Amino acid sequence: MTEFQTAPAGVLWATRGRTWGFRFLLDGGLADPLAAYEAMFAELGDKATGWVGNAQQVGVRFVDPEGRRDRSGRLIPHDFLVTGDLATQIASVDDALRLLWPLVTSLYARVWDQEAPPSPEDVRFDNSSPLRAD
Amino acid sequence: MPQYPRIREQHIAVFGESGSGKTVLLSSFFGPTQERSYSNDLWDLVADDTGQGNRLFKNYVGMRDDAEVPPTTKFASTTYHFSLKLKGTDDSAVKRRPFDVLRLAWHDYPGEWFEETPGTAEEEARRVDTFRSLLRSDVALLLVDGQRLAGHRGEEERYLKSLLTNVRQGVLRLKDDLLAGQGPLTEFPRIWLIALSKADLHPDWDVYAFRDLVVKCAADEIDALRDTLSTLIEAPEALSVGEDFMLLSSAKFELKSDHLTPERIDVTQRVGVNLILPVASLLPLERRVEWSGRLQVPRQVLDTVADGADLLAIALTGEAGKAVKNLVAKIPRIGSLASRAVVPVLTKAAQMTGSQLRAANEGARQNHDTLTATLTQFKLDLEQGVTDALLIKKR
Numbered sequence: 001m002t003e004f005q006t007a008p009a010g011v012l013w014a015t016r017g018r019t020w021g022f023r024f025l026l027d028g029g030l031a032d033p034l035a036a037y038e039a040m041f042a043e044l045g046d047k048a049t050g051w052v053g054n055a056q057q058v059g060v061r062f063v064d065p066e067g068r069r070d071r072s073g074r075l076i077p078h079d080f081l082v083t084g085d086l087a088t089q090i091a092s093v094d095d096a097l098r099l100l101w102p103l104v105t106s107l108y109a110r111v112w113d114q115e116a117p118p119s120p121e122d123v124r125f126d127n128s129s130p131l132r133a134d
Numbered sequence: 135m136p137q138y139p140r141i142r143e144q145h146i147a148v149f150g151e152s153g154s155g156k157t158v159l160l161s162s163f164f165g166p167t168q169e170r171s172y173s174n175d176l177w178d179l180v181a182d183d184t185g186q187g188n189r190l191f192k193n194y195v196g197m198r199d200d201a202e203v204p205p206t207t208k209f210a211s212t213t214y215h216f217s218l219k220l221k222g223t224d225d226s227a228v229k230r231r232p233f234d235v236l237r238l239a240w241h242d243y244p245g246e247w248f249e250e251t252p253g254t255a256e257e258e259a260r261r262v263d264t265f266r267s268l269l270r271s272d273v274a275l276l277l278v279d280g281q282r283l284a285g286h287r288g289e290e291e292r293y294l295k296s297l298l299t300n301v302r303q304g305v306l307r308l309k310d311d312l313l314a315g316q317g318p319l320t321e322f323p324r325i326w327l328i329a330l331s332k333a334d335l336h337p338d339w340d341v342y343a344f345r346d347l348v349v350k351c352a353a354d355e356i357d358a359l360r361d362t363l364s365t366l367i368e369a370p371e372a373l374s375v376g377e378d379f380m381l382l383s384s385a386k387f388e389l390k391s392d393h394l395t396p397e398r399i400d401v402t403q404r405v406g407v408n409l410i411l412p413v414a415s416l417l418p419l420e421r422r423v424e425w426s427g428r429l430q431v432p433r434q435v436l437d438t439v440a441d442g443a444d445l446l447a448i449a450l451t452g453e454a455g456k457a458v459k460n461l462v463a464k465i466p467r468i469g470s471l472a473s474r475a476v477v478p479v480l481t482k483a484a485q486m487t488g489s490q491l492r493a494a495n496e497g498a499r500q501n502h503d504t505l506t507a508t509l510t511q512f513k514l515d516l517e518q519g520v521t522d523a524l525l526i527k528k529r
Contacts (some may be wrong), residue, residue, distance in 0.1 A: 014208070014209075016206065016246075020246065020250060021152050021244055021245070021246025021247075021250055022206060022208045022209060022244060022246065022248065022382075023250075023252075023253035024253055024254070032256070033254065034209060034254050034257065035256070037209070038209070038210070046189070046192075048205065059417060069394055070152070070206075071153060071282070071285075071396075072152075072154075072279070072281055072282075073153075073281075073389075073394030073395060073396075074151030074153065074206055074518045077205075077206065106411075115267060116250075117250055117253070125372045
């Protein structure tokens with residue numbers, strides 16, 4: 001039986017699947033994730049990859065490291081907004097790929113090809129998604 | 135005294151699922167008009183917001199130079215305002231014309247808003263606002279994704295039924311919010327064209343082949359959509375759904391061996407994109423005349439079918455009678471003309487065809503009457519679209 005663990009704290013994650021559209025898989029515990037997301041990512045604009053941030057929080061965007069695409073062939077982007085201790089360790093896209101992506105990679109592999117958007121029950125974490133990068 | 139510039143605004147409603155090519159179409163509509171080599175002796179197309187214009191042009195250049203498709207539209211709806219500014223400095227022609235600028239509002243939004251329940255309450259509110267704006271359009275383009283159709287070869291019926299059902303269900307989900315406790319809507323897109331996007335993936339098809347496939351596979355779903363839309367509006371007899379069809383291709387995409395990634399995007403090979411302005415501005419005028427002659431549609435509804443059609447008709451014919459000229463002089467104060475004197479002009483404008491139309495276009499060009507020249511050119515473009523089997527207009 002799969003052991004469920006909690007989602008990484010202070011991480012907001014917006015992405016889409018092959019058929020389902022852009023949505024927040026993690027809301028970072030924020031009451032208004034969309035406002036926080038838009039405030040952080042406005043600076044990145046339409047860039048496919050990039051990092052923005054300050055001492056308290058960082059925003060980072062990269063295309064799917066596995067090269068997954070949506071049904072019309074567009075590379076899938078992953079947008080993360082990170083606060084707290086983890087934010088202090090992510091000073092670049094490379095840092096995010098090294099520290100952040102491993103936290104969610106198995107979850108994403110499980111849900112990206114679902115026909116419908118993932119339900120809250122689908123967004124679960126197990127031992128194959130290490131909660132800590134160290 | 136008239137206020138300048140006098141503006142007539144038209145909204146374009148493009149309905150399409152995520153990835154069906156809405157943003158690409160928008161970029162391909164605007165981008166080419168900004169090329170150095172682009173020439174148009176009648177009008178300039180400008181984006182009212184420079185930042186928006188730059189963004190669309192960047193999308194276009196990305197496709198043209200680097201085979202990059204525009205980024206996915208996320209969470210937000212953006213309304214792009216374009217102004218078609220008429221050229222011409224002939225003072226007498228400028229004074230005579232009933233408007234100087236044809237403005238277009240084109241709403242771009244995440245396609246999944248029609249397929250899925252948005253993830254946040256704010257997105258839901260934005261979705262309702264967006265569709266309320268879309269419903270101010272006279273014409274709706276409902277995109278059938280040529281790529282998904284190709285991906286369903288042999289089972290096109292499944293995709294087409296699913297698409298039309300999704301649109302119908304999307305409308306139903308929004309119905310209460312759209313009506314918001316009021317009665318049936320008077321202003322509403324009364325003409326729903328079904329358009330094949332990414333038509334370059336079906337090089338052997340003309341619009342008749344496309345129409346036949348859609349009707350063969352999804353006639354019941356078109357009827358169901360029409361029935362559902364009818365429940366939203368006043369005078370539902372004035373509604374065309376699935377009676378007009380067109381082909382659209384924003385560019386020619388040459389794909390890599392994975393059949394997904396563009397190897398090259400030839401933005402010079404567009405199909406039907408130049409018909410969007412004529413379709414949006416003149417089809418309602420034609421349909422309005424048809425409905426007013428055949429059906430007992432309330433005048434109040436007809437006035438919204440083609441908002442400002444009287445002005446278009448006067449401009450199109452370029453030969454208004456005295457009564458009409460007197461009304462034109464009052465346009466800045468009275469807005470839309472509500473006079474019976476305009477009816478014959480509307481009818482004439484709608485029925486102008488062939489050699490008569492070409493003569494009117496040539497005459498207007500010679501007289502530097504750019505408004506009449508532009509509108510008669512739009513009408514000629516529509517005729518050419520029908521001749522080239524890119525457009526089927528309801529008969």
